[in-house]
Amino acid sequence: MSLVVQKYGGSSVADADAIKRVARRVAETHRAGNQVVVAVSAMGDTTDDLIDLSRKVSGSEHPREMDILLTAGERISMSLLAMAVRDLGVGAQSFTGPQAGVITTGAHGRARIIDVAPGRLRATLDAGEVAIVAGFQGLNQETQDVQTLGRGGSDTTAVALAAALGADVCEIYTDVDGVFSADPRIVPSARKLAHITYEEMLDMAASGAKVLMPRCVEYARRFNVPIHVRSSFSGLEGTWVVGETEGDTMEDPIIAGVAHDRSEAKITVIGVPDVPGSAARLFEAVAHADVNIDMIVQNVSAVATGVTDISFTLPMASVAEARAAIEADRPLIGYTELVSDDAIGKISLIGAGMRSNSGVSARFFAALRDAGVNIEMISTSDIRISVVTRAESVDTAVRAVHTAFGLDSLQGEAIIYGGSGR
Amino acid sequence: MSLVVQKYGGSSVADADAIKRVARRVAETHRAGNQVVVAVSAMGDTTDDLIDLSRKVSGSEHPREMDILLTAGERISMSLLAMAVRDLGVGAQSFTGPQAGVITTGAHGRARIIDVAPGRLRATLDAGEVAIVAGFQGLNQETQDVQTLGRGGSDTTAVALAAALGADVCEIYTDVDGVFSADPRIVPSARKLAHITYEEMLDMAASGAKVLMPRCVEYARRFNVPIHVRSSFSGLEGTWVVGETEGDTMEDPIIAGVAHDRSEAKITVIGVPDVPGSAARLFEAVAHADVNIDMIVQNVSAVATGVTDISFTLPMASVAEARAAIEADRPLIGYTELVSDDAIGKISLIGAGMRSNSGVSARFFAALRDAGVNIEMISTSDIRISVVTRAESVDTAVRAVHTAFGLDSLQGEAIIYGGSGR
Numbered sequence: 001m002s003l004v005v006q007k008y009g010g011s012s013v014a015d016a017d018a019i020k021r022v023a024r025r026v027a028e029t030h031r032a033g034n035q036v037v038v039a040v041s042a043m044g045d046t047t048d049d050l051i052d053l054s055r056k057v058s059g060s061e062h063p064r065e066m067d068i069l070l071t072a073g074e075r076i077s078m079s080l081l082a083m084a085v086r087d088l089g090v091g092a093q094s095f096t097g098p099q100a101g102v103i104t105t106g107a108h109g110r111a112r113i114i115d116v117a118p119g120r121l122r123a124t125l126d127a128g129e130v131a132i133v134a135g136f137q138g139l140n141q142e143t144q145d146v147q148t149l150g151r152g153g154s155d156t157t158a159v160a161l162a163a164a165l166g167a168d169v170c171e172i173y174t175d176v177d178g179v180f181s182a183d184p185r186i187v188p189s190a191r192k193l194a195h196i197t198y199e200e201m202l203d204m205a206a207s208g209a210k211v212l213m214p215r216c217v218e219y220a221r222r223f224n225v226p227i228h229v230r231s232s233f234s235g236l237e238g239t240w241v242v243g244e245t246e247g248d249t250m251e252d253p254i255i256a257g258v259a260h261d262r263s264e265a266k267i268t269v270i271g272v273p274d275v276p277g278s279a280a281r282l283f284e285a286v287a288h289a290d291v292n293i294d295m296i297v298q299n300v301s302a303v304a305t306g307v308t309d310i311s312f313t314l315p316m317a318s319v320a321e322a323r324a325a326i327e328a329d330r331p332l333i334g335y336t337e338l339v340s341d342d343a344i345g346k347i348s349l350i351g352a353g354m355r356s357n358s359g360v361s362a363r364f365f366a367a368l369r370d371a372g373v374n375i376e377m378i379s380t381s382d383i384r385i386s387v388v389t390r391a392e393s394v395d396t397a398v399r400a401v402h403t404a405f406g407l408d409s410l411q412g413e414a415i416i417y418g419g420s421g422r
Numbered sequence: 423m424s425l426v427v428q429k430y431g432g433s434s435v436a437d438a439d440a441i442k443r444v445a446r447r448v449a450e451t452h453r454a455g456n457q458v459v460v461a462v463s464a465m466g467d468t469t470d471d472l473i474d475l476s477r478k479v480s481g482s483e484h485p486r487e488m489d490i491l492l493t494a495g496e497r498i499s500m501s502l503l504a505m506a507v508r509d510l511g512v513g514a515q516s517f518t519g520p521q522a523g524v525i526t527t528g529a530h531g532r533a534r535i536i537d538v539a540p541g542r543l544r545a546t547l548d549a550g551e552v553a554i555v556a557g558f559q560g561l562n563q564e565t566q567d568v569q570t571l572g573r574g575g576s577d578t579t580a581v582a583l584a585a586a587l588g589a590d591v592c593e594i595y596t597d598v599d600g601v602f603s604a605d606p607r608i609v610p611s612a613r614k615l616a617h618i619t620y621e622e623m624l625d626m627a628a629s630g631a632k633v634l635m636p637r638c639v640e641y642a643r644r645f646n647v648p649i650h651v652r653s654s655f656s657g658l659e660g661t662w663v664v665g666e667t668e669g670d671t672m673e674d675p676i677i678a679g680v681a682h683d684r685s686e687a688k689i690t691v692i693g694v695p696d697v698p699g700s701a702a703r704l705f706e707a708v709a710h711a712d713v714n715i716d717m718i719v720q721n722v723s724a725v726a727t728g729v730t731d732i733s734f735t736l737p738m739a740s741v742a743e744a745r746a747a748i749e750a751d752r753p754l755i756g757y758t759e760l761v762s763d764d765a766i767g768k769i770s771l772i773g774a775g776m777r778s779n780s781g782v783s784a785r786f787f788a789a790l791r792d793a794g795v796n797i798e799m800i801s802t803s804d805i806r807i808s809v810v811t812r813a814e815s816v817d818t819a820v821r822a823v824h825t826a827f828g829l830d831s832l833q834g835e836a837i838i839y840g841g842s843g844r
Binding site: 087 | 505
């Protein structure tokens with residue numbers, strides 16, 4: 001008997017029929033002899049509707065009350081799903097995050113799970129019933145208040161439940177068939193990956209692949225929870241996100257995929273004194289504004305002038321705050337001009353195999369050159385190369401790189417499946 | 423400094439503007455130097471909408487899950503109201519029934535409050551903040567599940583909070599100006615009562631006056647909580663529901679008002695053997711079907727036949743169940759025919775003064791006779807006379823009785839305010 005945690009997102013439970021469809025899958029999994037725990041998001045647009053309603057009532061921030069408000073969404077979907085499962089003759093009970101023992105800490109609206117006390121869920125499973133748990137929420141034990149986890153929270157709930165219960169798999173049901181070697185809307189020949197490592201998935205997610213949020217993958221890696229990303233519509237085998245792939249290392253792919261991201265902007269600070277500490281002052285100012293930055297490039301200083309330019313990328317939504325913070329500290333930083341640019345895109349090539357395979361960078365840059373794509377910034381890790389380009393070059397760049405690494409599904413497998421040397 | 427509990431129903435918080443209006447009243451009450459606890463219902467039609475949604479998902483009964491579903495409604499209204507109060511510069515926090523310490527027992531969907539542990543509310547008040555509590559719900563400590571209280575539950579929540587906190591008053595805000603001597607839609611000259619005793623209010627409520635539910639009045643009487651029923655729109659002084667009126671008993675009204683009820687039906691069981699135990703068998707059958715009955719009349723037995731007829735009234739919605747139960751036990755009861763009648767109405771005259779004033783019944787029946795209203799059943803208590811008539815006679819009967827007892831607001835007060843003799 002396996003213990004399976006399943007997570008269904010808002011689009012999988014968008015209406016009464018969708019809830020009944022999910023219920024059939026839950027009941028089938030239970031009838032197949034598994035113990036089943038389900039983490040569920042709010043139905044369709046419920047969360048957005050509640051946010052809209054709150055804006056009609058108040059123009060201010062009320063984080064504690066907003067979390068209470070938003071958690072009504074999962075309360076509705078989880079109880080309805082439990083009813084639908086019970087109608088199929090399978091015992092089921094729904095539990096809020098606090099009832100399920102999900103303990104959180106941190107700020108309202110973006111809390112973190114610090115522990116799961118799964119006693120009540122375990123008792124439900126032991127009684128032969130399905131436990132249906134509200135995703136996206138938990139109890140802050142200090143304040144005894146409910147908190148929400150922020151974006152991707154329901155996936156994280158599912159992984160945390162799987163970890164706490166020692167589940168055999170955490171199935172994340174979504175509206176796509178799995179993790180692809182590139183966005184199929186840009187690259188129609190993109191292939192579904194049979195498996196991908198936690199590290200690759202983390203870099204894919206951080207580079208713009210939206211199928212999983214980095215925090216959920218990070219949690220899974222920490223507790224070694226196998227994730228199976230699959231479609232709630234097709235029933236096909238999806239993509240397994242796991243630790244280092246076992247078995248024949250000859251079959252490890254060098255490259256997992258190509259990710260892209262058009263949600264970032266670039267800020268360039270011109271004429272920064274090229275003395276120790278000036279970059280530190282700049283990024284302290286940005287950090288105090290609670291802005292997350294991604295790539296950073298500092299130009300080679302012109303010796304004659306003694307000043308340099310610093311560029312960095314950040315979420316488009318944070319540009320105004322970052323600019324304000326930098327301008328406020330202008331006397332301290334001492335720059336001459338501040339420029340921001342929303343029209344950028346980022347393309348990233350990800351693959352654990354590039355650790356031990358030379359020539360990956362060369363092939364990557366050659367592909368972009370041949371496609372006529374101009375590179376504005378470069379950043380690399382041991383399993384990733386990322387470049388910033390003009391936003392309008394992103395599609396061309398993704399297709400060119402995808403083809404150059406033999407990822408198109410009609411091409412041979414020679415380049416993808418090379419010896420990794422590990 | 424007074425401690426005021428205020429209760430706002432669904433129509434008082436139907437939309438964002440209504441919530442902001444309620445927030446202003448809450449903030450005013452707080453600014454006037456009072457400690458304020460608010461019990462709030464779900465917005466407008468939310469509860470009905472959630473019930474409709476559940477019916478799309480499931481045709482079966484799932485009491486535990488239904489309670490989880492429905493409590494999402496108060497979660498939304500309470501958090502929005504807290505935001506709106508905070509926007510007015512008054513500290514406020516919202517609490518679910520379980521968080522507020524409301525402890526329930528009994529069946530899902532119609533649980534009863536058995537205790538309130540007001541520690542968290544008291545701390546909120548001590549911190550100078552307003553506590554906003556979800557009505558209609560509480561925690562069953564044995565199962566650790568949320569339960570709803572059924573109809574009128576939010577009023578009962580408010581009274582229970584007032585009792586637990588030793589509040590000076592429990593203000594029930596509604597869409598009418600208070601308790602009237604009759605339904606103003608039938609009797610335009612009906613007067614708003616300045617005060618009414620718990621007992622009178624209990625009988626008014628049990629006789630069809632919809633402004634308060636009997637269970638809430640019963641709770642208030644038990645803990646001697648003064649209730650002030652008033653309009654959430656007008657700001658006028660409403661009706662005080664209190665214990666025995668203090669002061670000059672010369673001013674106690676004999677009659678509080680005339681209530682009517684068109685929601686009942688009558689079942690007549692014909693040809694029941696007139697032997698000991700036959701009525702008991704009949705009503706045991708009905709009780710096992712969980713049907714509440716109201717009035718009972720047994721005809722004088724015709725000595726020659728040795729059989730009698732028994733009539734009783736019950737909620738219209740329970741007729742089918744009651745009939746089925748009686749038919750199932752027909753061999754045991756041994757009747758000849760079973761007849762039900764939906765077209766009845768009940769008119770009740772209520773007043774604590776009738777205990778010590780003779781002639782009330784005579785005046786009541788004379789008024790009905792003069793109005794040409796035929797009486798089918800009669801039932802009395804020490805402070806109430808009720809009759810069953812044809813449904814179409816209800817309006818005529820209510821007006822005739824209201825006038826006969828001098829309750830019309832343009833008449834003198836001579837008859838209403840008589841010496842009570844107590």
